[in-house]
Amino acid sequence: MTNVTVKDLTLEFGAIRVLDKLNLQIEEGEFLVLLGASGCGKSTLLNCIAGLLDITDGEIHIGGRNVTWEEPSERGIGMVFQSYALYPQMTVEGNLSFGLKNAKVPKPEIAERVARAAEVLQIEPLLKRKPAALSGGQRQRVAIGRALVRDVDVFLFDEPLSNLDAKLRADLRVELKLLHQRLQNTMIYVTHDQVEAMTLADRIAIMRGGLVQQIASPAEVYNRPSNKYVAGFIGSPTINFFEGSITDGKTPEFLTADIKMGLSGYETSQGALSPRPAWLGIRPEAVITGTDVDAQPFTAEITVELFEAMGADTLVYTTLAGAPFRFRMSGQARVTAGDTLRIGFDPAQGSLFDKSTEERL
Amino acid sequence: MAVTDGAGTESARTSAKRPNRLFKNMTAKLASIPMVFTALVVFIGCTAWTIYHSFTKSRLLPAPDKWVGLDQYERLWSTRRWLVSIENLAIYGICSLVLSLVIGFTLAALLDRKIRGEGIFRTIFLYPFALSFIVTGLVWQWVLNPQFGIQSVVQRWGWESFTFDPLNNADIVIYGILIAGIWQGSGFIMVIMLAGLRGIDEDIWKATRVEGIPVWKTYIVVIIPMMRPVFVTALVLIAAGIIKVYDLVVAQTSGGPGISSEVPAKYVIEKMFQSQNLGQGFAASTMMLLSVLVVLIPWAYLEFGGKRRD
Amino acid sequence: MTDATTNTGVTPRGTKPRRRMSPRNIMLYGTLFVASMYYLLPLYVMIVTSLKGMPEIRLGNVFSPPVEVTFEPWVKAWAEACTGINCDGLSRGFWNSVQILVPSVALSIAIASVNGYALSLWKFKGSEVFFTILIFGAFIPYQVMIYPMVILLREAGEGLSFITGTRIRLMGSVWGLVIVHTVFGMPILTLLFRNYFASVPEELFKAARVDGAGFWGIYFRIMLPMALPIFVVAMILQVTGIWNDFLFGVIFTKPDTYPMTVQLNNIVNSVQGVKEYNVNMAATLLTGLVPLIIYFASGKLFVRGIAAGAVKG
Numbered sequence: 005m006t007n008v009t010v011k012d013l014t015l016e017f018g019a020i021r022v023l024d025k026l027n028l029q030i031e032e033g034e035f036l037v038l039l040g041a042s043g044c045g046k047s048t049l050l051n052c053i054a055g056l057l058d059i060t061d062g063e064i065h066i067g068g069r070n071v072t073w074e075e076p077s078e079r080g081i082g083m084v085f086q087s088y089a090l091y092p093q094m095t096v097e098g099n100l101s102f103g104l105k106n107a108k109v110p111k112p113e114i115a116e117r118v119a120r121a122a123e124v125l126q127i128e129p130l131l132k133r134k135p136a137a138l139s140g141g142q143r144q145r146v147a148i149g150r151a152l153v154r155d156v157d158v159f160l161f162d163e164p165l166s167n168l169d170a171k172l173r174a175d176l177r178v179e180l181k182l183l184h185q186r187l188q189n190t191m192i193y194v195t196h197d198q199v200e201a202m203t204l205a206d207r208i209a210i211m212r213g214g215l216v217q218q219i220a221s222p223a224e225v226y227n228r229p230s231n232k233y234v235a236g237f238i239g240s241p242t243i244n245f246f247e248g249s250i251t252d253g254k255t256p257e258f259l260t261a262d263i264k265m266g267l268s269g270y271e272t273s274q275g276a277l278s279p280r281p282a283w284l285g286i287r288p289e290a291v292i293t294g295t296d297v298d299a300q301p302f303t304a305e306i307t308v309e310l311f312e313a314m315g316a317d318t319l320v321y322t323t324l325a326g327a328p329f330r331f332r333m334s335g336q337a338r339v340t341a342g343d344t345l346r347i348g349f350d351p352a353q354g355s356l357f358d359k360s361t362e363e364r365l
Numbered sequence: 366m367a368v369t370d371g372a373g374t375e376s377a378r379t380s381a382k383r384p385n386r387l388f389k390n391m392t393a394k395l396a397s398i399p400m401v402f403t404a405l406v407v408f409i410g411c412t413a414w415t416i417y418h419s420f421t422k423s424r425l426l427p428a429p430d431k432w433v434g435l436d437q438y439e440r441l442w443s444t445r446r447w448l449v450s451i452e453n454l455a456i457y458g459i460c461s462l463v464l465s466l467v468i469g470f471t472l473a474a475l476l477d478r479k480i481r482g483e484g485i486f487r488t489i490f491l492y493p494f495a496l497s498f499i500v501t502g503l504v505w506q507w508v509l510n511p512q513f514g515i516q517s518v519v520q521r522w523g524w525e526s527f528t529f530d531p532l533n534n535a536d537i538v539i540y541g542i543l544i545a546g547i548w549q550g551s552g553f554i555m556v557i558m559l560a561g562l563r564g565i566d567e568d569i570w571k572a573t574r575v576e577g578i579p580v581w582k583t584y585i586v587v588i589i590p591m592m593r594p595v596f597v598t599a600l601v602l603i604a605a606g607i608i609k610v611y612d613l614v615v616a617q618t619s620g621g622p623g624i625s626s627e628v629p630a631k632y633v634i635e636k637m638f639q640s641q642n643l644g645q646g647f648a649a650s651t652m653m654l655l656s657v658l659v660v661l662i663p664w665a666y667l668e669f670g671g672k673r674r675d
Numbered sequence: 676m677t678d679a680t681t682n683t684g685v686t687p688r689g690t691k692p693r694r695r696m697s698p699r700n701i702m703l704y705g706t707l708f709v710a711s712m713y714y715l716l717p718l719y720v721m722i723v724t725s726l727k728g729m730p731e732i733r734l735g736n737v738f739s740p741p742v743e744v745t746f747e748p749w750v751k752a753w754a755e756a757c758t759g760i761n762c763d764g765l766s767r768g769f770w771n772s773v774q775i776l777v778p779s780v781a782l783s784i785a786i787a788s789v790n791g792y793a794l795s796l797w798k799f800k801g802s803e804v805f806f807t808i809l810i811f812g813a814f815i816p817y818q819v820m821i822y823p824m825v826i827l828l829r830e831a832g833e834g835l836s837f838i839t840g841t842r843i844r845l846m847g848s849v850w851g852l853v854i855v856h857t858v859f860g861m862p863i864l865t866l867l868f869r870n871y872f873a874s875v876p877e878e879l880f881k882a883a884r885v886d887g888a889g890f891w892g893i894y895f896r897i898m899l900p901m902a903l904p905i906f907v908v909a910m911i912l913q914v915t916g917i918w919n920d921f922l923f924g925v926i927f928t929k930p931d932t933y934p935m936t937v938q939l940n941n942i943v944n945s946v947q948g949v950k951e952y953n954v955n956m957a958a959t960l961l962t963g964l965v966p967l968i969i970y971f972a973s974g975k976l977f978v979r980g981i982a983a984g985a986v987k988g
Contacts, residue, residue, distance in 0.1 A: 056881050077887030089878035093900035102896070103886030150882070162878070392890035393797035397805070400790045400865065403858050404805045408812030411823035427826075468710075475707055488971070489711045491978065492718070495970035497919030499936045500963040503943050504717040507724065507952060508737060518736040548714065556978055605814050612921040616940050633818040638926060643822065650818040661814050 006067040006080075006157035006190050007032045008053065013062035015052060015214075022048050023214045025062070030192060032157075035184050038194045039201040040211035041237070046194045047162055049211070053192065054160050055079050066158055077106070079158075082151025086163040088143040090135035096146050097131040100153050114153075121152040124183070141172045148183070161193040165200060177203060198238055202226070210234050228271075228355065232362040235285045235355050241319060241330050243285045243355075248325075250356070250365075252279040258351055260284070261325040265302045265351035272356075273364050281359035284351060288319070291331035291349045300348030308343045320345075412654065419647035427643060437648035447649065450627040453539045457546070457628070458607045464547050465603050466596065469554030474584060476555070477562045487559070491552035498549065502616025505545035506532060532618055535625035542610075542617055542626060549613075550606060554599050561595030562588070597664065604660045608653055629653050725749060725957035732952050748951070752958035757948075758941040759930065765958050767931075768938030772918060772965075774849055775934055779856040780913045784906065787861055791868025792894055796880050806865070813862035817922060824855060825926070852927045856917050864909055867980075871905045872898065908980035911973050915966040935962050 010028040014021065023045050030036045038046040051057040053064055055076035063072050071079045090099050097118060104114045122128045125145045135143055144164060151159050164180075165173045181204055184191055195201055201208050202222045209219040210233075218230040229235035235243050248260030250267070256277040258265040265284065267277065297303055306329070310321040318333045331347060339345065356365040419438075422431035441447050472490055476483050493501065508514050511530040519527040531541025565588060573583045589596075611630035618626045629649060637646035720737050725748050727741040735742075754764040761767065793799075794806050825846060832845035845851035875898065883893045899906075924934040933941070939962045943955045970977050 051881070054881070054885060056884060075887075076881075076885045081885065083882065083885045085878035085882060087876050087878045089876060089882035091879065091883070091897050093897070102883075102888070106887035106892065147882075150886070390797055390799045393793045393799055393802075396789045396890065397793050397799075397802065399786045399857075400793075400809065400861065401805050403861050404808040404812065406827070407820060407824065407858050408808055408815060411820040411827070412815055414823040415819050427822075471706075472710060475703055478703060480703060480707070486707050486711065487978070488974075489714050492967065492970055493714060494981070495915055495966040495977070496963045497921065497936050497966070499919075499921050499940050500959050503939070503955065503959045504721055506943075507956060508717055508720050510737070510952075513732065513737050513952070515737075518738055521736060548717065552714070553981060556981060601814075608816055612936075612940075615921070616944070619944060630816065630818055634821075634922070634926070637818075637822050646818075646822065650816065653816045654819045657814055657816060661811070665811075 007034075007065075008067075008158060008190060008192065009063075009065040010049075010053065011063040011065070013049070013052060013064065014060045015048060015057065016060045021214065023052070023059075026214070026216060028209065028216065028219070030190060032190055033188045035191045035193065035204055035206045037201040037205035037208045038192065038211060039198060039208050039237075040196065042196060044211040045214040046196075046211045048214075050160055050162055050192060050194045054081055054083055077103070080156045081158045081160055082154045082156045083160040084144070084147045084151050084162065084164045086166050088135070088140075088147045088167070090143055090146055090150075092135055095132055095134055096127065096138070096149075099135070099146055100131075100149050103150065103154055117153045117155065121149040124152060124186075125149050140168050141176060144168065144176060148180075157189055159189050159191045161191065161195075163195055164193075166195070166197070173200075180204060198240065202238075210237060212237075228273075228364065229285075230364050232283055232285070232357040235357070239287055239289075241288050241332070243287050244324075244327070244329050244331075246284045246286070246325055246327055247359075248284065249281045249359075250277050250279050258282070258284050258356070260327070263304075263325045267352050267356070268301075269350075269352040270356065277356070277365060282365065283357040283359060283362070285355040285357065286349055286351070287354070288331045290353055291347050293331075293333055293337070293345055293347050297346050297348040301350050301352065303346060303348040305344060305346055308339050308341055308345060310341060311339050415647050416651050416654070419644065419651045421644060421647075423643035423647065425641045425643070433644075437644045438652075441645060441648045441652070444645075446624050446627055447629070447632055449624055450629045450632050453626060454607070454610070454628055456539050457543055457610065458604070460540075460543050461546055461550075461607055462600065462603050464543075465551050465554045466599060468547065468551045469599065470558045470589075472551070472555040473558035473562055476559055487556075490555050493549045494553045496549065498610075498612035499616045501545050501549040502542075502613045502618075505541070505548070506617050509541055509544075533622060535622050538618060538622065538626040542614060545617055546610070546613055550603070554603065557595060557599050557602070558592070561592045564595075565591060597667070601660065601664050605657065608657055721956045721960050721963075724953055725752075725960055727953055729951060729953060748953035748957040749961070751951075751954045752942075752961055756942045756954055756958060758933075758938055758945065761931075765935060765938060765942065765961055768933055768935035769961075771849075771928075771932050771938075772935040775852050775856075775924075775928075776914060776917050778849070779853045779860075779917050780910060782853060783857040783860040783864060783913055784909050786857060787864030787909070788868045788899075788902070788906070789894065790861070790865040791870075792872050792898055793890075794865065794869045795872035795875075796877075796893070796898075797890060806869070809862045809865055817859065821922075821926060824858075828854065828927070847927065847929045847932070849928070849932060852923060855923050855927055856913075856920070859923070860913060860916065864913070867909055867912070868902070868905065871902060875901065904976070907973075908976055911969055911977050912980045914969055915977075918965050 008030040013026040015023040040046045052059050100118045101114045127145050208225050210217045218234045246260040251257045251259050256267045306322040312319040315335050317335045318337050322329050421428050422433045509532050516529045531537045610628050614628050620627045633646050633650045636642045726744050728745050753766050756764045828845040828851045835843040921936045924937045
């Protein structure tokens with residue numbers, strides 16, 4: 005059993021409460037991503053799990069063992085940092101074996117484990133080099149190797165790819181995914197990059213202000229965000245919001261700026277939709293143009309105000325029902341500012357949030 | 366997310382040893398004992414001891430039980446030698462502050478103009494700072510020697526009436542010491558200023574060039590205001606150095622001619638270790654501390670008072 | 676087009692011509708040269724005086740180069756100059772200074788580096804308070820603390836004698852002075868090391884903790900090898916500072932253990948006998964030689980040391 009459980013975790017720095025009674029259950033072999041804007045407490049949470057920060061209250065269990073008061077090195081974890089944190093005066097080999105030497109592991113075993121990790125990560129030719137002589141990607145590989153040699157079941161990643169350039173980041177992301185498939189370890193991964201979160205995670209925990217907003221699979225988080233914050237945080241370009249209200253009728257409708265959008269078929273989270281002020285979120289990817297428009301429950305005529313052609317797709321900026329509205333078209337679409345276009349979407353496939361609580365309806 | 370309730374976890378709580386607060390981080394605390402000792406016993410303890418004893422009638426030995434109130438201070442401020450010392454310190458202090466800042470900044474600004482041989486000039490301006498005040502004092506004693514030094518050289522060049530004899534003239538002797546002090550310390554201020562100038566964003570210079578602002582004006586209007594913290598640091602460092610002036614005077618003039626170049630630091634040491642008048646020494650050193658605080662407290666308030674609360 | 680360049684008939688093209696002797700450059704370099712004169716003059720005077728014989732000094736002026744170069748003043752300053760009744764020259768002070776210097780530098784840097792390390796990476800309750808006291812202590816004039824220090828050292832020496840059963844004297848001995856230098860060098864050095872260790876990425880420290888290294892393990896295995904340049908800076912700072920010290924030397928040592936600066940002052944400013952300016956200048960140069968060599972050899976590190984200690988604070 006190498007699941008990780010966080011129970012009622014509270015952390016205070018002086019009078020500031022950074023984490024507030026946070027609960028989290030990570031299953032064995034799961035890849036959990038902690039996602040959030042900077043300052044949301046995600047790295048803090050990871051540091052608490054690692055034992056690098058002394059918590060104020062609560063418990064942390066790793067592999068069924070209460071490790072709340074244990075030293076980081078006793079917790080059976082490996083950790084990879086954003087800045088790689090390689091010991092600059094030691095060779096790659098020294099970096100990999102430092103923890104094992106501290107744990108008084110016999111020399112032959114150290115050599116064997118280092119060799120194995122180096123093989124997995126394909127860094128054997130680098131073993132005698134110092135970190136300064138490595139590229140960013142190589143350094144991060146060594147940092148991962150340092151966690152690997154510890155032969156632990158839980159890996160903690162603190163924004164490990166953020167210091168790399170875009171191309172390398174994408175490559176290493178794939179490698180990490182492969183590594184997880186191969187090792188089947190429990191991994192907890194902190195990032196602010198939603199692409200990393202969506203591609204790597206079994207489940208994503210979206211954090212804000214020291215609280216977990218939603219914890220679910222990437223698809224669930226994208227399609228059924230649990231509140232308005234999550235909806236706005238996930239997805240690029242950002243989801244479109246309409247401010248309005250749900251009307252009282254035979255079939256529920258969303259009314260915004262005199263425009264009605266039918267909501268028949270909307271899957272509610274709890275019970276039937278009752279009339280109330282609400283937000284409706286429509287993803288830019290859910291908008292359809294061209295010949296299939298007329299099949300959509302809602303259609304409208306818009307004027308292109310601005311467009312960004314990005315090759316694979318084109319982003320169009322316009323105004324709909326008095327609110328700014330963005331949608332995505334094929335990269336081959338030929339539009340210019342001032343064009344009039346017919347667009348359509350299914351409002352029932354969007355997400356409704358209560359106006360005051362901002363919770364999903 | 367599985368939300369676990371808090372019940373039934375008591376057993377788990379006791380399974381690990383609760384680290385004692387006092388022993389937490391114990392090695393770091395043990396390793397800091399010399400620092401704690403220095404801070405508490407020397408810096409606070411010894412200072413308090415001296416201040417306390419400045420109110421006693423200590424002479425050859427400290428006399429903690431003979432309380433005399435402000436007597437020592439009254440005596441101090443009616444001693445001519447102390448008054449001369451204070452006057453000298455004031456003249457030396459103000460001149461040294463102004464000259465160090467002006468010379469230090471000017472040299473730094475000149476060196477910052479992307480000149481040839483910057484390293485050589487910097488080495489020349491800074492080397493006196495590596496020398497002790499004793500060496501500084503003795504060298505300038507010789508250079509200013511009226512019989513063989515600058516005065517005689519200029520006279521021999523044909524300017525017969527030239528007199529520049531600070532070390533034998535009670536009225537200007539402090540300026541003789543000032544020349545030596547500036548020689549020793551201004552290079553240091555230059556280095557600080559140069560570091561400050563190098564810290565200024567290149568883009569500022571580009572912007573002023575594009576806007577056609579003359580270089581001298583850029584320094585006065587843009588650069589110097591931006592370097593306020595550097596100036597403040599330099600000011601504090603110079604001020605702290607001024608109050609400590611002791612060995613320079615000992616070496617260059619031994620306080621003479623007569624008592625005309627005495628300084629407070631020298632007064633203290635002599636009262637304590639030569640004329641066995643401890644009470645006077647303690648009172649005088651407490652006055653030195655007071656003058657430091659006058660400079661230090663406003664600075665600390667400006668530097669840390671506002672910003673620390675973040 | 677009617678700009679200035681067309682008037683001269685030259686089309687602006689390629690590198691812009693620069694005038695080497697522009698008024699601006701003359702001003703700039705002129706000022707720098709005049710300033711250099713002021714700074715170099717005493718060094719020059721010291722050297723030429725120390726190489727002249729006394730008759731030549733009495734005839735000529737301080738600036739004229741020696742007609743007849745003699746090294747006798749140097750020999751005399753090193754081996755024969757008198758302080759009081761001792762006439763074995765500055766060499767005694769030199770070796771005294773070395774004996775004071777080596778343990779003082781080692782001890783002060785060892786303690787201050789651990790302080791800085793603990794203060795930046797192993798903060799404990801109250802550690803910042805002690806640091807603040809330390810920094811403010813750096814501004815307290817030594818005169819305020821010096822007398823109680825004398826008493827402390829005397830008492831501590833007697834205490835140690837009582838415990839060990841052998842006669843130990845701290846006051847007036849080299850070890851007493853070593854303690855004094857360690858204590859009063861602590862603020863600036865601690866600041867230097869604290870600033871350095873604070874600039875070490877915190878993740879490195881975290882990684883080492885995950886790897887199971889403790890306080891001393893991280894200090895010796897990771898931080899110390901990384902911090903070698905700052906140790907060199909601290910050494911430069913301390914060697915020059917302690918070598919140049921006069922005040923502590925004169926108070927905390929006895930005449931036969933006087934450091935070089937104190938002895939130099941006693942030689943030059945002695946009222947007995949005829950003033951031998953050439954010997955005095957040779958002695959002065961000899962005393963200044965150690966810090967000067969360090970200064971010229973270390974170059975940028977010296978600058979870095981004094982700037983780091985000052986600006987970052």
